[in-house]
Amino acid sequence: MADLKNDFIGIKSPNPFWLASAPPTDKAYNVERAFEAGWGGVVWKTLGEAGPPVVNVNGPRYGAWHDGNRRLMGFNNIELITDRSLEVNLAEITQVKKNWPDRAVVVSIMVPCDERSWKSILPLVEETGADGIELNFGCPHGMSERGMGAAVGQVPEYVGMVAEWCKQHSSLPVIVKLTPNITDIRQPARAAFKGGADAVSLINTINSIIGVDLDAMAPAPHVDGKGSHGGYCGPAVKPIALSMVSEIARDKETYRKPISAIGGIQTWRDAAEFMALGAGNVQVCTAVMTYGFKIVEEMIDGMSRWMDEKGYNTVDDFIGMAVPNVVNWEHLNLNYIAKAKINQETCIKCGRCHIACEDTSHQAITSSLNGEPHYEVRDEDCVGCNLCVNVCPVKDCITLEQMTEGKDPRTGIPISGEYANWTTHPNNPNVK
Amino acid sequence: MGTGSSQGIRTARLDTGEYAENFAELHPALSDNLAAVEADRCFFCYDAPCTIACPTSIDIPMFIRKIAVGNRKGAARTIIDSNILGGMCARVCPVETLCEQACVHIAQGNEAVKIGQLQRYATDSIIDDGAEMFTRPEATGKKIAMVGAGPASLACAHNLACEGHEITIFEARSKPGGLNEYGLAAYKTTSDFAQAEVEFVLAVGGIEIRYDTVLGRDITLAELSENYDAVFIGIGLAETSKLGIEGEDLAGIGDAIDYIAVLRQSDDLSSLPVGDNVVVIGGGMTAIDIAVQSKKLGAENVTIAYRRGPEQMGASKYEQDLALTNGVTIKHWVQPVKAIGDTAVSSLELERTRYDDNGKLVGTGEKLTIPADQLFRAIGQKFSSAPIENAGIEMKWGRISVDESCKTSLANVWAGGDCVAGGEDLTVAAVNDGNVAARSISEFLKTGGAS
Ligand SMILES: Cc1cc2nc3c(=O)[nH]c(=O)nc-3n(C[C@H](O)[C@H](O)[C@H](O)COP(=O)(O)OP(=O)(O)OC[C@H]3O[C@@H](n4cnc5c(N)ncnc54)[C@H](O)[C@@H]3O)c2cc1C
Ligand SMILES: Cc1cc2nc3c(=O)[nH]c(=O)nc-3n(C[C@H](O)[C@H](O)[C@H](O)COP(=O)(O)O)c2cc1C
Ligand code: SF4
Numbered sequence: 001m002a003d004l005k006n007d008f009i010g011i012k013s014p015n016p017f018w019l020a021s022a023p024p025t026d027k028a029y030n031v032e033r034a035f036e037a038g039w040g041g042v043v044w045k046t047l048g049e050a051g052p053p054v055v056n057v058n059g060p061r062y063g064a065w066h067d068g069n070r071r072l073m074g075f076n077n078i079e080l081i082t083d084r085s086l087e088v089n090l091a092e093i094t095q096v097k098k099n100w101p102d103r104a105v106v107v108s109i110m111v112p113c114d115e116r117s118w119k120s121i122l123p124l125v126e127e128t129g130a131d132g133i134e135l136n137f138g139c140p141h142g143m144s145e146r147g148m149g150a151a152v153g154q155v156p157e158y159v160g161m162v163a164e165w166c167k168q169h170s171s172l173p174v175i176v177k178l179t180p181n182i183t184d185i186r187q188p189a190r191a192a193f194k195g196g197a198d199a200v201s202l203i204n205t206i207n208s209i210i211g212v213d214l215d216a217m218a219p220a221p222h223v224d225g226k227g228s229h230g231g232y233c234g235p236a237v238k239p240i241a242l243s244m245v246s247e248i249a250r251d252k253e254t255y256r257k258p259i260s261a262i263g264g265i266q267t268w269r270d271a272a273e274f275m276a277l278g279a280g281n282v283q284v285c286t287a288v289m290t291y292g293f294k295i296v297e298e299m300i301d302g303m304s305r306w307m308d309e310k311g312y313n314t315v316d317d318f319i320g321m322a323v324p325n326v327v328n329w330e331h332l333n334l335n336y337i338a339k340a341k342i343n344q345e346t347c348i349k350c351g352r353c354h355i356a357c358e359d360t361s362h363q364a365i366t367s368s369l370n371g372e373p374h375y376e377v378r379d380e381d382c383v384g385c386n387l388c389v390n391v392c393p394v395k396d397c398i399t400l401e402q403m404t405e406g407k408d409p410r411t412g413i414p415i416s417g418e419y420a421n422w423t424t425h426p427n428n429p430n431v432k
Numbered sequence: 433m434g435t436g437s438s439q440g441i442r443t444a445r446l447d448t449g450e451y452a453e454n455f456a457e458l459h460p461a462l463s464d465n466l467a468a469v470e471a472d473r474c475f476f477c478y479d480a481p482c483t484i485a486c487p488t489s490i491d492i493p494m495f496i497r498k499i500a501v502g503n504r505k506g507a508a509r510t511i512i513d514s515n516i517l518g519g520m521c522a523r524v525c526p527v528e529t530l531c532e533q534a535c536v537h538i539a540q541g542n543e544a545v546k547i548g549q550l551q552r553y554a555t556d557s558i559i560d561d562g563a564e565m566f567t568r569p570e571a572t573g574k575k576i577a578m579v580g581a582g583p584a585s586l587a588c589a590h591n592l593a594c595e596g597h598e599i600t601i602f603e604a605r606s607k608p609g610g611l612n613e614y615g616l617a618a619y620k621t622t623s624d625f626a627q628a629e630v631e632f633v634l635a636v637g638g639i640e641i642r643y644d645t646v647l648g649r650d651i652t653l654a655e656l657s658e659n660y661d662a663v664f665i666g667i668g669l670a671e672t673s674k675l676g677i678e679g680e681d682l683a684g685i686g687d688a689i690d691y692i693a694v695l696r697q698s699d700d701l702s703s704l705p706v707g708d709n710v711v712v713i714g715g716g717m718t719a720i721d722i723a724v725q726s727k728k729l730g731a732e733n734v735t736i737a738y739r740r741g742p743e744q745m746g747a748s749k750y751e752q753d754l755a756l757t758n759g760v761t762i763k764h765w766v767q768p769v770k771a772i773g774d775t776a777v778s779s780l781e782l783e784r785t786r787y788d789d790n791g792k793l794v795g796t797g798e799k800l801t802i803p804a805d806q807l808f809r810a811i812g813q814k815f816s817s818a819p820i821e822n823a824g825i826e827m828k829w830g831r832i833s834v835d836e837s838c839k840t841s842l843a844n845v846w847a848g849g850d851c852v853a854g855g856e857d858l859t860v861a862a863v864n865d866g867n868v869a870a871r872s873i874s875e876f877l878k879t880g881g882a883s
Contacts, residue, residue, distance in 0.1 A: 069473065267501040269501055291476050294494070295476075298494065298498055298501060298503065301498065301503065301506045301509070302501055302502075302506055305506050394465070395468070
């Protein structure tokens with residue numbers, strides 16, 4: 001059986017599945033239940049400075065986007081950092097770590113952007129026996145307006161500066177949690193590592209409005225008729241998170257630096273995908289808020305079975321394996337020719353491939369044969385774009401198949417086994 | 433055609449293709465696509481009502497979630513960790529009265545998640561993996577005897593084999609599986625699945641079956657109890673109930689389960705004789721099974737005669753509908769009075785019934801006679817106490833009395849499945865008894881087995 005043990009920047013846990021800093025990790029009660037269910041570690045719900053804690057709204061703080069089956073696909077929140085006092089949280093963290101020495105307990109922190117604030121909270125956190133700290137530079141609502149969270153995370157210099165303070169005033173490993181609400185995620189990541197951070201984690205939530213109530217003429221859900229933008233997370237954000245993780249994983253300046261991946265992870269497969277793209281472990285929030293802690297059982301079982309199947313003994317065997325295959329567009333092989341093929345046995349004749357191609361793409365799919373509905377790809381028009389594959393309601397009915405010999409019937413150009421990309425293409429104005 | 437009884441009971445009523453078509457699997461295996469779509473419907477309920485409704489408490493939402501994420505073998509593992517015969521149960525459980533009846537989708541006005549078919553989808557993927565899925569620890573040196581190689585013993589044996597104990601099963605027949613092999617309807621379990629599943633169970637090692645060995649004839653309970661550390665009895669029900677009517681000895685009248693046993697072992701369905709006018713007496717699962725199978729064998733008319741109404745039938749609504757859609761007629765509120773014929777039965781006299789003012793079932797005196805050239809008794813089986821005569825075991829309601837851990841009144845003897853009092857007479861219930869007994873036996877052996 002594969003070994004799921006995880007060593008992330010020296011923090012050990014029995015598996016790479018951690019809970020992200022959020023309501024599931026806000027109290028000892030929840031965290032104890034999570035550990036009983038099998039979670040490898042937690043990042044405790046973000047702590048603020050001593051004194052009266054923040055307050056949350058007393059109306060709806062969550063909104064969601066569902067699919068037709070009412071499966072929760074996207075989740076939006078306007079919750080702030082912990083609204084419980086610092087003392088209570090620290091006492092609970094101390095006790096939980098004592099009870100669960102083999103699990104990772106990392107503490108998320110967000111205090112104002114001045115050295116004194118950080119200097120005063122860091123020793124208190126260290127005293128709890130926690131394994132590390134995560135700096136919350138990500139929260140896009142409520143805290144950023146107060147000059148914390150995303151307001152810091154969007155300014156790379158601040159990110160580096162705070163990371164440096166933390167390394168200076170604490171001996172604990174430092175993870176910097178990045179906000180995705182920025183154009184180039186590499187900038188704050190580089191700054192974090194420059195400042196001495198041991199790792200980055202991402203993504204925090206994305207600015208969003210989940211919908212508009214057209215009767216109340218206000219964002220939905222609203223509090224007394226008014227709404228505010230919130231943070232988006234859940235399955236819908238996974239592609240964005242994957243891309244951001246890969247950007248950092250393959251950036252020269254941060255290459256092979258530790259990343260804890262977050263964003264839409266629900267299953268072992270989601271986790272494996274992030275890890276293949278360079279994440280050393282993963283964190284989960286929305287999936288447990290939807291289904292409860294028990295889902296980790298599936299993640300553990302699924303990942304170890306998959307590893308057995310593939311012959312990976314430890315998670316380190318596959319972490320980062322897909323990174324070299326993420327390249328810039330100009331390095332894709334332009335001599336690779338693929339055509340769509342429709343399996344007539346499994347085709348249910350809905351016609352969606354035809355109309356998608358006909359109306360919006362390359363007019364490469366027929367709609368009838370001898371007066372009967374019949375959908376077939378004309379190779380001489382097909383550019384291999386994959387649209388029909390994506391709109392077909394039947395899994396694996398349409399596939400893109402590589403052409404390996406002859407001529408491309410569309411261009412008349414012979415198929416070449418040679419690799420050639422845009423950088424050498426005659427149409428590229430930069431090629432001289 | 434027509435209803436003439438002149439031709440009587442005969443074989444080869446259909447051509448080969450028709451037999452094959454009629455006895456094709458009731459629920460064919462789900463495709464990957466259908467399984468994925470169905471699995472996505474599950475809400476992953478907390479404290480899931482389906483799991484609570486399952487006698488073996490399979491973690492249904494977890495196995496369905498594993499299917500949904502493409503972990504089919506992991507799903508199967510979740511199932512067999514609770515029910516080693518999860519493959520057969522997936523095929524034969526009356527899910528409409530068990531797990532699926534409890535699915536929360538129903539409360540919402542939707543169809544239940546097809547738990548049975550998803551379970552089948554999962555377990556089909558591991559049927560050949562028995563040997564690699566289970567490892568036995570060092571042998572404990574403890575020996576356990578089991579009687580009867582039906583679902584109850586097989587489940588019990590597998591659990592205990594996994595703990596390193598050594599099991600010997602004594603089986604009266606020459607094949608294992610009990611009613612999985614000899615009783616269940618042919619269209620519910622095709623392609624010799626029963627034997628494949630027994631092989632899956634035995635692959636763990638440490639389980640020996642001695643065939644053609646009958647308790648009470650070749651061995652006694654006293655010997656077993658003396659020579660083994662523990663004994664489990666899972667001998668099912670060996671006797672059938674008689675109608676007790678005039679003419680019951682006429683040719684053409686027999687027990688449904690005997691006929692089904694022959695059918696299940698036959699490799700040429702055209703050799704099975706059926707009548708023009710088959711009448712089945714009873715209202716349970718066996719009555720439905722024999723009626724439907726007679727029809728599928730080409731019987732012209734098949735009538736189930738039951739003495740109460742549809743709600744009182746042991747067979748579920750789903751099974752009643754299955755009979756009706758197969759062209760079986762169900763006559764309610766009638767009881768048999770007299771089988772009529774010279775040497776062979778040709779018709780059956782029935783009397784109408786009703787509840788009297790005290791709620792007691794009584795005949796109304798009104799009679800009717802229906803043609804019947806083949807008559808099947810399916811009014812239930814009874815425990816035969818012959819094998820354990822003089823063993824001094826406590827009985828209850830004509831079956832073996834056990835406590836909540838399936839322990840009998842004897843020091844090192846457990847019992848489970850159909851042969852014990854208070855059971856549900858279902859495959860899955862027998863498996864659960866086997867599980868429960870195994871836990872108790874395991875504890876007993878740990879504490880030294882002292883009685
Ligand atoms: C016709 C029919 C259809 C059914 N259909 C369904 C269905 O669709 N779904 C469902 O859940 N349940 C069904 N059942 C019920 C189900 O088959 C039983 O509840 C289940 O098989 C009981 O398991 P068991 O291990 O207790 O006994 P059995 O399966 O009866 O096995 C007992 C074993 O003990 C052996 N044995 C008996 N006496 C002795 C002896 N003296 N010495 C040695 N060995 C002995 C027998 O040969 C047999 O192998 C059906 C039953 C019948 C009769
Ligand atoms: C209700 C809610 C509260 C959150 N609170 C915090 C927080 O206090 N600190 C933090 O760093 N991230 C917080 N997050 C963000 C999550 O930790 C995580 O980064 C994000 O939800 C993406 O992961 P997911 O798709 O698995 O939910 C919160 C998310 C949600 C849904
Ligand atoms: S009750 Fe239905 S929806 Fe709920 S867990 Fe069971 S199968 Fe899934």
